[in-house]
Amino acid sequence: MKRPLDGLIVLEFCQYMAGPWAGLRLSDLGARVIKVERPVKGEACRQLATKNMIVDGDSLVFHTANRGKESYAANLKDPGDLAEVKQLIAKADVLTHNFRPGVMEKLGLDYDAAKALNPKLIYASVTGYGTEGPWRAKPGQDLLAQSMSGVLYVSGKNDAPPTPLGLAVADGICGVHLTQGILAALVRRGRTGQGALVEVSLLQSLIDLQFEALTTYLNDGGRAPQRSAVSAGHPYQGAPYGIYATSDGFLALAMGSLEKLGEVLQLDALQNYDGSTDAFTKADEIRRVLADHLQSQPTADVLEQLEAADVWCGRVMGYDELRAHPGYQALDVEQTVTRDGAPPVKTLRSPIRFNGERLFDPKAAPRVGAHNDAVRKEILDA
Structure with missing residues (x-):
């Protein structure tokens, strides 16, 4: 070549x-x-x-x-x-x-x-x-x-x-x-x-x-980013964005509809929030609802539910699990x-x-x- x-x-x-x-x-x-x-x-x-x-x-x-x-x-x-x-x-x-x-x-x-x-x-x-x-x-x-x-x-x-x-x-x-x-x-x-x-x-x-975060900072009156009290993630992203403990590991949730997430996980409490505003103003409150629910659920079961509904999510993997996965192996x-x-x-x-x-x-x-x-x-x- x-x-x-x-x-x-x-x-x-x-x-x-x-x-x-x-x-x-x-x-x-x-x-x-x-x-x-x-x-x-x-x-x-x-x-x-x-x-x-x-x-x-x-x-x-x-x-x-x-x-x-x-x-x-x-x-x-x-x-x-x-x-x-x-x-x-x-x-x-x-x-x-x-x-x-x-x-x-x-x-x-x-x-x-x-x-x-x-x-x-x-x-x-x-x-x-x-x-x-x-x-x-x-x-x-x-x-x-x-x-x-x-x-x-x-x-x-x-x-x-x-x-x-x-x-x-x-x-x-x-x-x-x-x-x-x-x-x-x-x-x-x-x-x-x-x-x-x-x-x-x-x-x-x-x-x-950090252009994304700094642009937000520069246009938000110079307010410093606030890290979540519940789950680590992007300080300028609203709920559900973050990493959550499950019964046997950890799960990442990216941007998505709170209403849809509540339906898939059968969490009625999520239906009480306005996703367009509460995802930011009540972000940690929402994350606590999710954290309390997910900590008793096996990662594989939650992933199966969420992926079937096209909710953006992923398993948190260490190097051993990553290298053993067919997705990693396909990249060669x-x-x-x-x-x-x-x-x-x-x-x-x-x-x-x-x-x-x-x-x-x-x-x-x-x-x-x-x-x-x-x-x-x-x-x-x-």
Whole structure:
């Protein structure tokens, strides 16, 4: 299968997650992604252990974000290595980095310097909080960005403390935004021949992820979102929206008619509410009625009733139940990647299909400097 970005060269001066997340997606789409990293130790994420899991000397999280890439080891403070890197920049299509503001300038690899080497280059950077303002020098880390974005006050019940999302969500959405910007710049370059500077930040990506909630806040007199006292869900959605305990698990209810829900569950109490207004003004009162009823009902029985009536609902599943379900298996999301002499790593493939085909890449993350000779031969000396 010929992939859409086949033939493009991406130089990745990135560490940890947000920048490498974008590089991973570009690699899945066919680009040749070359990690430019320090000799011996490589980029910092190689030592960032997830649950202390190490595979062949590198952290499992590094394997997750860097499969399919190449590694070019270079000491950017060494004049000879830096000269070679500049030659690579002159032949690349895309450069990504997530150093703090000012670092690339000190190295002589800032946008203006790179543009002088390669006017058609797409130069893409990730920062924690932008390149201006009082936060510009703060460390760009996922939990810290979450803590400053307001997102900790939209999860959980109203008596819970600020609740972070249990994923690197800032890194993930920022990586998606970086990819979008790069792809748009490549399309523009195809029309005009011009390169571009693409900039994203963890904080703004997280703020943008909350566009629905923040738009409501901005147009509701600045009233803060109120989390439910009964069930966790969306603070700006009315009843029945939320997660409810059943006799043997948990059930999610999305938007829907209270009248219809009452009929299906044979809950006369729900007929006493005006769904157009009470769903919001009396949301927790309604949720308590549902919670009291559902806690004695088996999940499967409730799902059968609700799904037959086309009520939007779902079973709350953990990883074991998810992976065992035919719906998950039909997606074929898992793949195994390998590198010579190392144990295989189970991970996920790209979620994108192209012309009806799933995108798989069997190559694991590279060892430090594993492709120096190939890069010199195939790019620098070509």
